[in-house]
Amino acid sequence: MMPATRLCPAALVALALMLPLPSPGADPPVEQGVAAFQHGRYSEARRLLQEALKSDPHDEHARAFLALTDAATGHCRDAGPALADRFQHSASPDLARLAGLALVQCLVTEGETAAAVPLVEQLQAKYPDDADALYLAARVHMKAFNDATRRMFEKTPSSYRVNQLSAEIFETQNKFAEAAAEYRKAIAKNPQALNLHFRLGRAILLQSHGPESLAPARKEFEAELALNAEDAAAEFQIGQILNSEAKPEEALPYFQKALALSPDFAEAALAAGRIRVQAKQFAGAIPLLEHVVALQPANEPAHYSLMIAYRNSGQMDKARTEQQVLQKLQHPPEGEFTDFLKRLGEKAPDK
Amino acid sequence: MRFVAAFLAVALCAAAPPGPDFRDIGMEAGLTASFPNGGERTKEYIIETTGSGVAFLDYDNDGYPDIFVLSGNGGTNRMYHNDRHGHFSDVTAALGLTSSGWSEGVCAGDYDNDGYTDLFVTAWGQNHLYRNVSGKRFEDVTAKAHLAQDRVRYNTGCAFLDYDGDGHLDLFVANYLKFDFATTPKAGSNPYCFYRNMAVNCGPRGLPFETNLLYHNRGDGTFEDVSERSGITRAEGHYSLAVLAQDVNDDGLPDIYVVGDQTAATLFINQGNGTFSEEAVIRGLAFDENGRELSGMGLASADYDGDGLLDIFRSDFSDERSLLYRNTGGGQFDDVTQAAGLAHNTRFVNWGCAFLDFENSGWKGLVIVNGHVFPEVDRQHIDIHSRDRGQLYRNTGKGAFEDISEQAGPALLVPHSARGLAIGDIDNDGTLEILANNQNEPPSLWKQSRRAPGHWLLLTLAGSRSNRSAIGARVVVTAGGRSQVDEVRSGGSYLSQNDLRLHFGLGAAERADSIAVRWPSGANSVLKDVAADRMVTINEP
Numbered sequence: 081m082m083p084a085t086r087l088c089p090a091a092l093v094a095l096a097l098m099l100p101l102p103s104p105g106a107d108p109p110v111e112q113g114v115a116a117f118q119h120g121r122y123s124e125a126r127r128l129l130q131e132a133l134k135s136d137p138h139d140e141h142a143r144a145f146l147a148l149t150d151a152a153t154g155h156c157r158d159a160g161p162a163l164a165d166r167f168q169h170s171a172s173p174d175l176a177r178l179a180g181l182a183l184v185q186c187l188v189t190e191g192e193t194a195a196a197v198p199l200v201e202q203l204q205a206k207y208p209d210d211a212d213a214l215y216l217a218a219r220v221h222m223k224a225f226n227d228a229t230r231r232m233f234e235k236t237p238s239s240y241r242v243n244q245l246s247a248e249i250f251e252t253q254n255k256f257a258e259a260a261a262e263y264r265k266a267i268a269k270n271p272q273a274l275n276l277h278f279r280l281g282r283a284i285l286l287q288s289h290g291p292e293s294l295a296p297a298r299k300e301f302e303a304e305l306a307l308n309a310e311d312a313a314a315e316f317q318i319g320q321i322l323n324s325e326a327k328p329e330e331a332l333p334y335f336q337k338a339l340a341l342s343p344d345f346a347e348a349a350l351a352a353g354r355i356r357v358q359a360k361q362f363a364g365a366i367p368l369l370e371h372v373v374a375l376q377p378a379n380e381p382a383h384y385s386l387m388i389a390y391r392n393s394g395q396m397d398k399a400r401t402e403q404q405v406l407q408k409l410q411h412p413p414e415g416e417f418t419d420f421l422k423r424l425g426e427k428a429p430d431k
Numbered sequence: 432m433r434f435v436a437a438f439l440a441v442a443l444c445a446a447a448p449p450g451p452d453f454r455d456i457g458m459e460a461g462l463t464a465s466f467p468n469g470g471e472r473t474k475e476y477i478i479e480t481t482g483s484g485v486a487f488l489d490y491d492n493d494g495y496p497d498i499f500v501l502s503g504n505g506g507t508n509r510m511y512h513n514d515r516h517g518h519f520s521d522v523t524a525a526l527g528l529t530s531s532g533w534s535e536g537v538c539a540g541d542y543d544n545d546g547y548t549d550l551f552v553t554a555w556g557q558n559h560l561y562r563n564v565s566g567k568r569f570e571d572v573t574a575k576a577h578l579a580q581d582r583v584r585y586n587t588g589c590a591f592l593d594y595d596g597d598g599h600l601d602l603f604v605a606n607y608l609k610f611d612f613a614t615t616p617k618a619g620s621n622p623y624c625f626y627r628n629m630a631v632n633c634g635p636r637g638l639p640f641e642t643n644l645l646y647h648n649r650g651d652g653t654f655e656d657v658s659e660r661s662g663i664t665r666a667e668g669h670y671s672l673a674v675l676a677q678d679v680n681d682d683g684l685p686d687i688y689v690v691g692d693q694t695a696a697t698l699f700i701n702q703g704n705g706t707f708s709e710e711a712v713i714r715g716l717a718f719d720e721n722g723r724e725l726s727g728m729g730l731a732s733a734d735y736d737g738d739g740l741l742d743i744f745r746s747d748f749s750d751e752r753s754l755l756y757r758n759t760g761g762g763q764f765d766d767v768t769q770a771a772g773l774a775h776n777t778r779f780v781n782w783g784c785a786f787l788d789f790e791n792s793g794w795k796g797l798v799i800v801n802g803h804v805f806p807e808v809d810r811q812h813i814d815i816h817s818r819d820r821g822q823l824y825r826n827t828g829k830g831a832f833e834d835i836s837e838q839a840g841p842a843l844l845v846p847h848s849a850r851g852l853a854i855g856d857i858d859n860d861g862t863l864e865i866l867a868n869n870q871n872e873p874p875s876l877w878k879q880s881r882r883a884p885g886h887w888l889l890l891t892l893a894g895s896r897s898n899r900s901a902i903g904a905r906v907v908v909t910a911g912g913r914s915q916v917d918e919v920r921s922g923g924s925y926l927s928q929n930d931l932r933l934h935f936g937l938g939a940a941e942r943a944d945s946i947a948v949r950w951p952s953g954a955n956s957v958l959k960d961v962a963a964d965r966m967v968t969i970n971e972p
Binding site: 254288289290291294323324325326328354357358380381383384385387388391392399400403406407410 | 763778
């Protein structure tokens, strides 16, 4: 029986090609079957692998590659139990990984995204640095997102959530004017919904590179605070706007309020610390900045601000220590990516 | 009482001087030639994005600044003689300055102390040192001066400075990166060849770094490459563009500040023994307030807040703030961009920039010209444009600036893809003009339709023991109860050269109480009780 949907065999072959072949001395039909699979000769692979299993029903490679062959030829339902078994129980980590990846692909192809999600989690837990596992995870979650979005647009087309989600999607595409328009529609439908004014204010700021956006954005953050008086992020944004308008004395109380509401709000502590540094209030500034680097040891802006604060307060030794921390953060150890960067400029254009 | 208050308000309004009104007089002044510089709708290579500079210099010592404009490939650099009365004549060929290739930057200084200002032109390819022969012609002495380079380099900003105090101008040359047409990747071919999801020319990230150059003037007409020995080449990993050579830490020795594209700026502090120490980070000049490496394009320096210390402005890329660093003393700086009201406009790619007192108020404002490196940005229909208007900020005198770009006359509102900018007083009337190099267009020459209202002084300094151009001389003018400081500089802005004369607005003061000069040689001189509204020549004692 041919299933309605077929798995892309090329994807599986590409994965399987990276797998080591059965060890030398393995049963020749197994070796030949795997080779046939890797070359896309699936009928031959199936025959050889079935033959191998007749002589040794427990052969790891034969069982795994027969299931992979089934999956590659569109027989995902037949392959599923075997793939699941190999994923959970194979003694070979490589075979288990491959079976897991194939199983997830099968489930997505069959439209069983929900069933694929926990498997993706297991794959990521077992192989946290595996590019294929991460790629599949991204695919599965994207599919789940798309499915849920489509259902929302179908079932509740006039809901403010549709506008909100549209706005958020526009934001990811850097289409901030369109995002702002959708947020406005959402607010019109549900004026009491939390976070819409905040997101609108942020979209207004992001769509413009000039001062004309500051006043309308501030209005939205204030509207958010009218709905939720304890929104630390809205307090912070108003502080940022005032700071940008060269009004640090007016900005500082907003950052302080944001910090009072959320004591570990690193950005607010950093902003407040900087204003105090500029006002030469080092005794107030330095604890704030030290708090930020304690919260976020890799926060480069905080280390830089702390360096300046130490320097301006005459603590040059501490300033130089912060400079060294910053330098380490900014210049990670030489590695593959750095080598890649170095090579880029030396590549011939046709390569 | 109400009547009196209303009357006072009207009287105050009537007394307020009109703001600046800049008009572009470039075409009527004879600056009609267009200067090619890469593609207009798309730029395939980074070399098309960075050029070029402009200069004001008085090459024939007639007391009026002439104009020099650099060209990209397909044109020639051009010298325009100031015929006075607002007109310039193209004297390029007669002076022997016809050129080809990709010219980038220009700096001026009398390297041979013969009394005539010489020119150095940087290029992708080969730089040129033009010796000014008695104001009659320029001789290309590059090879003779040992300044020929053994390979193709992407030279950008430059500045003459006397780093060792021997009275002979040395030369610093910034280098951007290693570029050649054959091996540079094509648009879209790697992650560094995209901008806002569009395939664009590649770089600077992904292209190999290059180091900067320092040449020592031997005093016999030749230079020696001391880049290694001086410690300049130890600063690696920078895409260097603009250069500001001045005494940053106020120790009497010229230092070198260099901004780079997408990399930290470098500050070479002169150790007084022929070597330099790179100290940009700890002195607060490497990054923005977040410790981020921005894309530094142009540089300008002035004492914007009147505390007697020279502050620094750097122009940056779009989506970045151009930064104002306040000098807090001892060569330490704080990023005060937000507090100074300069954090608003991030839509522009800023290039040439200069502090100038366009109202002669005694407070230097700020002018910036703009233009994007990716003409393709126009396809996005956002508020970032390929060609853009200029910006003019008025100094409020209270440590902040006010954006008056849209109220400062029509010249600033015309969009260009501008790069180099220089300031000078073409008619010696005490009101400064602004010159800008526009890619693939004639240059702009912005002149105010009326004179700046305040009083002024225009100072020409002539060194004797010091270098003849007095580059590095520190001047303090005291007038009206305030002191203003400035320094004679070679290079600066974006790959450009301002008029070497120093301009001071004096506001309502009709006299300067004193003009004090600290010469590069260490000598000091003071002029007392100097009448305003005139040019003054000060010779080193």
